[in-house]
Amino acid sequence: MSGWLGGYITDLDSAQLDINFLNQDNQSxxxxxxxxPTPEQRSNTTGLFFQSNKGVVPVGTKSINVLLDANYTRGxxxxxxxxxxxxxxxxxxxxxxxxxxxxxxxxxxxxLRRKRS
Numbered sequence: 589m590s591g592w593l594g595g596y597i598t599d600l601d602s603a604q605l606d607i608n609f610l611n612q613d614n615q616s617x618x619x620x621x622x623x624x625p626t627p628e629q630r631s632n633t634t635g636l637f638f639q640s641n642k643g644v645v646p647v648g649t650k651s652i653n654v655l656l657d658a659n660y661t662r663g664x665x666x667x668x669x670x671x672x673x674x675x676x677x678x679x680x681x682x683x684x685x686x687x688x689x690x691x692x693x694x695x696x697x698x699x700l701r702r703k704r705s
Contacts, residue, residue, distance in 0.1 A: 589605060589607060589620060589622060589640065589641050589673075589674065589675045589676075590622070590638065590639065590640035590641075590673075590674050591605055591622060591638075591639060591640075591670055591671065591672060591673035591674060592636035592637065592638055592639075592669075592670070592671040592672050593605070593622065593623065593624035593625070593636065593637060593639050593668075593669065593670050594624050594625065594630065594634070594635050594636040594637050594669040595624055595625075595627065595630065595634070595667050595668060595669060596634045596667035596669075597627070597632055597633065597634050598627045598632050599627065599661065599662075599663055599667040600626070600627065600661040600662070601658070601659060601660055601661050601663070601666050601667040601668040602623055602624045602626070602658075602659045602661075602668050603623070603624045603656065603657070603658050603659070603668040603669060603670040604621060604622070604623040604624070604656070604657045604659060605621065605622050605623075605639075605654070605655070605656050605657075605670070605673055606619060606620070606621045606654075606655045606656075606657065607619065607620050607621075607652055607653065607654050607655075607675060608652070608653040608655075609645060609646050609649040609652055610649065610650060610651045610652070610653060611648045611649065611650055612648075612650045614651075617646035617647075617648055617649055618646045620641050620643055621641065622639040622640065622641050623639070624637070624639065624668060624669070624670075625637050625639075635669075636669055636670075636671055645677060652675065652677075654675060656670055656673065658670070
């Protein structure tokens with residue numbers, strides 16, 4: 589997951605993107621988050637800053653709940669900023685198929701070397 593999160597000068601308002609992996613019974617299997625940088629981390633400047641988090645989707649996940657929270661601390665308005673939020677789930681090949689390909693490739697190389705000898 590990723591996004592551009594930020595804030596205004598020295599305001600402590602913050603944006604937080606949370607995801608919750610749910611099984612078929614809507615029970616949580618795990619969570620992940622990204623949060624906007626603090627004013628100190630932003631050098632007390634106004635702006636958006638790229639934040640990201642990579643991980644693995646828990647086995648048994650049937651749905652993912654996505655929540656953006658703009659946390660207000662003080663002041664006239666909420667100055668928590670968020671833009672271009674993204675959640676990308678990519679299928680990874682199963683380990684057994686990789687071992688099969690590695691084994692097949694090794695046999696082919698061994699066969700070619702033996703044929704040349």
